[in-house]
Amino acid sequence: MIYIGIDLGGTKISGALFNTNNSILLRETLLLEGKGGEEVGKLICKVCEEILKKGGFDESDDKCIGVCVPGISYSKNGRVWCPNIPGWENYPLKKELENRFPNSNITIESDRTAYILGEVSLGVAKGCDNAIFIAVGTGIGAGILIDGRVLHGASDIVGATGWMALKPPYNKEWDTCGCFESHASGTGIAMQAGKVYPEKVTSRDVFEAYDKGDPRAIAIIDEAIEMWGMAAANFVSLFNPQMVIFGGGLFGPASKFIDRIYNEARKWAQPIAINQCKFEVTQLPNDAGLYGAGAIAIKNEQE
Amino acid sequence: MIYIGIDLGGTKISGALFNTNNSILLRETLLLEGKGGEEVGKLICKVCEEILKKGGFDESDDKCIGVCVPGISYSKNGRVWCPNIPGWENYPLKKELENRFPNSNITIESDRTAYILGEVSLGVAKGCDNAIFIAVGTGIGAGILIDGRVLHGASDIVGATGWMALKPPYNKEWDTCGCFESHASGTGIAMQAGKVYPEKVTSRDVFEAYDKGDPRAIAIIDEAIEMWGMAAANFVSLFNPQMVIFGGGLFGPASKFIDRIYNEARKWAQPIAINQCKFEVTQLPNDAGLYGAGAIAIKNEQE
Numbered sequence: 001m002i003y004i005g006i007d008l009g010g011t012k013i014s015g016a017l018f019n020t021n022n023s024i025l026l027r028e029t030l031l032l033e034g035k036g037g038e039e040v041g042k043l044i045c046k047v048c049e050e051i052l053k054k055g056g057f058d059e060s061d062d063k064c065i066g067v068c069v070p071g072i073s074y075s076k077n078g079r080v081w082c083p084n085i086p087g088w089e090n091y092p093l094k095k096e097l098e099n100r101f102p103n104s105n106i107t108i109e110s111d112r113t114a115y116i117l118g119e120v121s122l123g124v125a126k127g128c129d130n131a132i133f134i135a136v137g138t139g140i141g142a143g144i145l146i147d148g149r150v151l152h153g154a155s156d157i158v159g160a161t162g163w164m165a166l167k168p169p170y171n172k173e174w175d176t177c178g179c180f181e182s183h184a185s186g187t188g189i190a191m192q193a194g195k196v197y198p199e200k201v202t203s204r205d206v207f208e209a210y211d212k213g214d215p216r217a218i219a220i221i222d223e224a225i226e227m228w229g230m231a232a233a234n235f236v237s238l239f240n241p242q243m244v245i246f247g248g249g250l251f252g253p254a255s256k257f258i259d260r261i262y263n264e265a266r267k268w269a270q271p272i273a274i275n276q277c278k279f280e281v282t283q284l285p286n287d288a289g290l291y292g293a294g295a296i297a298i299k300n301e302q303e
Numbered sequence: 304m305i306y307i308g309i310d311l312g313g314t315k316i317s318g319a320l321f322n323t324n325n326s327i328l329l330r331e332t333l334l335l336e337g338k339g340g341e342e343v344g345k346l347i348c349k350v351c352e353e354i355l356k357k358g359g360f361d362e363s364d365d366k367c368i369g370v371c372v373p374g375i376s377y378s379k380n381g382r383v384w385c386p387n388i389p390g391w392e393n394y395p396l397k398k399e400l401e402n403r404f405p406n407s408n409i410t411i412e413s414d415r416t417a418y419i420l421g422e423v424s425l426g427v428a429k430g431c432d433n434a435i436f437i438a439v440g441t442g443i444g445a446g447i448l449i450d451g452r453v454l455h456g457a458s459d460i461v462g463a464t465g466w467m468a469l470k471p472p473y474n475k476e477w478d479t480c481g482c483f484e485s486h487a488s489g490t491g492i493a494m495q496a497g498k499v500y501p502e503k504v505t506s507r508d509v510f511e512a513y514d515k516g517d518p519r520a521i522a523i524i525d526e527a528i529e530m531w532g533m534a535a536a537n538f539v540s541l542f543n544p545q546m547v548i549f550g551g552g553l554f555g556p557a558s559k560f561i562d563r564i565y566n567e568a569r570k571w572a573q574p575i576a577i578n579q580c581k582f583e584v585t586q587l588p589n590d591a592g593l594y595g596a597g598a599i600a601i602k603n604e605q606e
Contacts, residue, residue, distance in 0.1 A: 130457040142541070146454050146461070153449060153543025154433040154580075160573035163540040165533035167471060170570040178540070179571060230468035234537060237466040237481070238445070240456025267473040268482060270463035277457075 001301055002063035004051055005293030006044055007114070010070060010084050013040075014287055015047035017055050018294035022122045026054050036086025041096040048101065064105045065097060066296030068114035068289040074156050080108060107300040111135070112159055113150045114292025115284070116143030119245050121295035123288075124280040130241045133282070134161060134232065137248035140181045146239055166230050180231055184224040186250055192220045207253040225257050229264025236269040236277050247282030255281040304604055305366035307354055308596030309347055310417070313373060313387050316343075317590055318350035320358050321597035325425045329357050339389025344399040351404065367408045368400060369599030371417035371592040377459050383411060410603040414438070415462055416453045417595025418587070419446030422548050424598035426591075427583040433544040436585070437464060437535065440551035443484045449542055467534050483534055487527040489553055495523045510556040528560050532567025539572040539580050550585030558584040 003018040011032055017025040028050040030043050044067070052059055067073075071082035078094025085091075097106045109117070116125075116133040125131040133143040142159035144151045151158045162181030173191075174182045182188045189203040196216045201209075209217035232244045244265075246258065262279040269277075284291060306321040314335055320328040331353040333346050347370070355362055370376075374385035381397025388394075400409045412420070419428075419436040428434040436446040445462035447454045454461045465484030476494075477485045485491045492506040499519040504512075512520035535547045547568075549561065565582040572580075587594060 144541075146456055147452070149450070149452070151449050151542070153576075154545045155543060155575070157573065157576050158449070158541065158543045160540040160543070160576060163536070163571065163573040163576075165536045165540075165571035166468065168469065168529055168533060170567075174571075178573070226471055230471060233466070233468045235541075237463040238447075238461065238538075238541065239454070240458060240461045240463070242457045264473075268466065268468035268477075270460065270466040270481070272458070273456075273460055273463060273466075 002052070002055070002057055002061055003294060003297040003301070004048055004063060004065045005290055005295075005297050006047060006065065006067045007287060007289035007293050008040075008044065008067065008069050008082070008085075009289065013043055013047050014290045015051050016290055016294060017051050018297060020298055022291065022294055022298060024294070026051065028054065036088065037091075038096075040085055040088065041091070041093060044093075045097065045100045059101070060103055062103050063101065064297040064301045065101065065107070066293040066298075066300060067093065067097070067106070067108040068111050068293040068296070069093070069108060070111050072156055073108040073110050075152050076156075078108065105300055107296050109150070109292075109296050110141075110143075110156070111289050111292075112141040112143035114143070114289050114296060115247060115282070116145045116245075116292075117150065117295040117299060118284050118288050118292030119282065120145060121298070122291060123245070123282060123284045125243045125245055128242045130239070131243040131245065132235045132239060132241045133245045133247060134235070135248035136185060136228070136246060136250040136254070138186050139177065140185045142235070144239065146241070161231060164231050164234065166227055180227055184227040184231075189220055189224060192223070193217070196220075203250065204253065224254070225260050226264055228254075228257075228261045230268055232261060232279065233265040233268035233274070236265065236273045240273050241277055243278045243280060245280050245282050247284070247288065251281050305355070305358070305360055305364055306597060306600040306604075307351055307366060307368045308593055308598075308600050309350060309368065309370045310590060310592035310596050311343070311347065311370065311372050311385070311388070312592065316346055316350050317593045318354050319593055319597060320354050321600060323601055325594065325597055325601060327597070329354065331357065339391065340394070341399075343388055343391065344394070344396060347396075348400065348403045362404070363406055365406050366404065367600040367604045368404065368410070369596040369601075369603060370396070370400070370409070370411040371414050371596040371599070372396070372411060373414050375459055376411040376413050378455050381411065408603055410599050412453070412595075412599050413444075413446075413459070414592050414595075415444040415446035417446070417592050417599060418550060418585070419448045419548075419595075420453065420598040420602060421587050421591050421595030422585065423448060424601070425594060426548070426585060426587045428546045428548055431545045433542070434546045434548065435538045435542060435544045436548045436550055437538070438551035439488060439531070439549060439553040439557070441489050442480065443488045445538070447542065449544070464534060467537065469530055469533050483530055487530040487534075492523060492527060495526070496520070499523075506553065507556065527557070528563050529567055531557075531560075531564045533571055535564060535582065536568040536571035536577070539568065539576045543576050544580055546581045546583060548583050548585050550587070550591065554584050
């Protein structure tokens, strides 16, 4: 069987040929260059074609293709919602790929689902059947693998973790992106900083100010740590995972707080469940989405 | 096929013969009378024997038996933890039943899992593949059905909802039973009341005082409503269910607050997910656990 993983990012499409143990045999990358709509669909097909050509395969050979998209994959109709790709509000990606590659088993998943599958197939959670990947970047989302299966939910929007309710009473400033995300994502940390710094600062600036002992930064980061701990505790109590993995752009600079996050979670979580659960920072290579896409292709065939 | 559902309660064992559409054909009940250990296992067998006899079946006929236990069912080894049954810290219930009824397909689930299966097979969530049952009684737990499957997790303790982290900073008074449960379960409401009433009061007393306009009761119940709303919002954002069902002893008197709970949840939850989700109070007959056990027996054969 031929396994192809495709990671659709904001600026490029990365593709790779995988073997069954999730190593990359060869790669292919194309830049998006601001393209949208069907053009992006065709570029994805082109990446697949190049991989097949480089690998010396025939296009009619049976293959499994796993695709990781930065948004939502609607598992029931094969469409995707990718807010950063123009014209991909409800794009029929699966149909497009099936038309181009008829002898293919195609699975499309959200990036957060790809990350958790990447982690359990070759990252820190290797071999786990129950693990959570909390992706903390511009926003916050989670990939959830329980009882050996990734969750989808009624309309494929499980893991909308940024909306976690953690700090009553409700505050209107959370309307746009949720309570947790408004305090503990990259955007959220910058937003909180905007209230206490006269100049415009990024979350990275806040982490640097924290390191220099700036009390304003310390207050913001301490609150984020408390919230990361509470949110992780809620995952532990509700899902009973073997591992909670923090990743995304902020882990990164927040990685050094993983022990403080665990200690905060420990206070709140169901005591047996937290005792059985490890907290880790992602160790996946930079292209987590690509490895996840490969894992999706391989898992797909096994099911 | 013969379908038998068994509900092990704190004081009695209820059993019934079911047909495939989850109606009860005949019943049998035995009292526990304080028994523990193997004696309870034998009583469960006896209930099954009586049902088979009354139904005119032979003991060697193929059958599916679903059992609902008030505690945790360890799916990997067939043992159960039931804190209210003496000697059932780690009781090999599945083995006991398999020894007695060799031609049987036996599945044991926790009561909260039985409740959600009961709801989707014949209650308000009939036909749903994605639904959450939040059981609010002495404690708080949840039965979770996602993508058509009940979740178990690494060690079968998913849904430990009473431990949900909802109100920072952490308070030591939550050590025993968790933040959410310490404010919004029967025990929790009585515990909060203990701080403001000179006499000993139950949660039922607090609901009655609320109806009479007592401001102490109003403050306690208002906080519980906020927390029920936040917790339900977290289920909606994380699991993307079609329905959240409130049940257990407090729903009951708290049923009239379901709209306020929904309105609170609406503030916090991922907006698309909450728009697609209904909140309901359980409509299951009194013996929800028994109907759930029947649903387990029937579902078991279909898998």
